[in-house]
Each structure stands twice: as C-alpha cells, then as structure tokens.
Amino acid sequence: MPSRLIASRELADMFKLLAHADRLRLIEELRAGEKDVTGLAVALGLPTTRISQHLGLLRAHRLVEERRDGRSHFYRLAHPFIADWIIDALPLVDIRLRLKDTDHIDAARALWSVRDPNSAC
Amino acid sequence: MPSRLIASRELADMFKLLAHADRLRLIEELRAGEKDVTGLAVALGLPTTRISQHLGLLRAHRLVEERRDGRSHFYRLAHPFIADWIIDALPLVDIRLRLKDTDHIDAARALWSVRDPNSAC
DNA sequence: TGCAAGACTGCAAAATCTTGCAGGTGACGA
C-alpha cells in the first residue's frame, strides 16, 4: 500500500478522534496540567461515565497518559503540542463560518491561549 | 453560550469534515492547484459520484472553491494554508502509532511536502 | 472484613455518516 494512502488513513483516524466537542474540551482542560476524571467531569458539566469513555479513546490512541493515585486516575496530555496545533486551526474555523464579526473566535483563541484556562470561562 | 463551547463545536465540525481519508486525499491533490472532478476521480481511483459528494461537503464548509468552465467543474483549496496545517499533524500520527520505525511517515511527509505531488506516488 | 468512592467496561438504542444507485441539470456538438 502506498505511503500516501497509509498517511491519509492514519490522519483521518486522528481527525476522527478529535472530531468531538467533548474531547476537544478535555484536551483544552488538560492543557493546564493533569486532572482527575471527577475534576474533568465537573469542569465540562458531564457525567463521569461519559468522560471516562472519551478518555478511554484518547488513551487508546496515546493522546493522553494516565497516572493513578489512590482511587483517582489523573490524566495529562501525552504531547502538549497537540493543543497548540489545534489553536492553529482557529483561523480556519473563522473562515469556514465566514463571519462578518470574528469576535467570538478571537475570544476563543484568547481562552485557549491563556496561561491558566480556569481563570476564564 | 460561552465562547469556549462555541469554539469546541465549530472546531469539532471542521475536524469531522477532515476525518475521512478520501477528503484528505482530495485536499492533498488540490494542493498542487485546481483540478476538475474527473481528474480527481482518476487520481484517487474512485467513482466521480463519490468525489462529487465529498467535494459538496468541502464546498458547503467553504474549504474549497469551484470554478466552472464548459462542462467541467474545477475545484481549488479556498485556503491552501490548511494543507500545511495538516502536514503539521504528521508527527502526532507518528506518535499515535508508536512505531519503532517511522519510515513510512517520513515518506508520507515527503510526499505531502513535495512541490509537485503528482511526480511521486 | 465490609462498605463506599472513583473509575472502567459491556451492551443496546439512538444518532450520524458513508455509499451506491437512480434520476436530474446544464453545456457542447452533430
């Protein structure tokens, strides 16, 4: 099989993994550092079961790493660079929407770019 | 609705659009310049109907633009930057696979990065 | 040891995507 085809499929798999708002928000949360499942569930306002399922996917594809401490499971980004790369896509979202007013994209960029994401909403 | 949530959803929509090997290959083909539907179908070895459907999606989200000339419809990338951004993700694919041997990813990077993609396979 | 907290997994229903096919539109040439 040609390299070109392999690369497309592998890339598509990774895009598929990121093609869910919950999982993008998880990556965003983890950008600030490791967090346990309950903490993430509270931050996103979702049931822990769902968070756990998403984390299971991200973990299976080695985008996050797990550390256990007592009863808690702490997760962190395996490669924080991915968060920066996602931020790079914001201009494309902007374009895609063809907004006259790009304020909320700018706001989002600021939120994703801020040192401590939890200081803003 | 918070900006953060909007951005996640819009980003997820765009990732979803890119989460298909055929569509990634279309973007790759168009990186070299505009091409008509039949040309793309031949390049990818797929039926024109399917190509047309994929292009319809990409067009609806303004990732490609169309120009008609006689019976042919020529497509081009609305924002060629997207192809560069996709190339930036190859290291993540690499990591995701945790390959001992990254040769075929290197080969893919070379293919995506080459000036004229049609000179290589 | 018994119980509860924190998290994971399996499963099935619901939602979403993909794909081929049948049929339709507009442009070109005889």
Next chain:
DNA sequence: TCGTCACCTGCAAGATTTTGCAGTCTTGCA
C-alpha cells in the same frame, strides 16, 4: 433539437459513533 458528457442531488441500506445504564473492579478506610 437530440444525444452525450460532466457533474450534482435525493434517497435508502449499511456501517459507525455516541450515549446512558447496569454491572464490575480497585482502593481506602473503619
């Protein structure tokens, strides 16, 4: 005008994802 070429759209079957729920596992603590 008629036929063909290049392409698009609608639709339904099939495949894949998402989601909630029930049940399980491990750890900490009394």
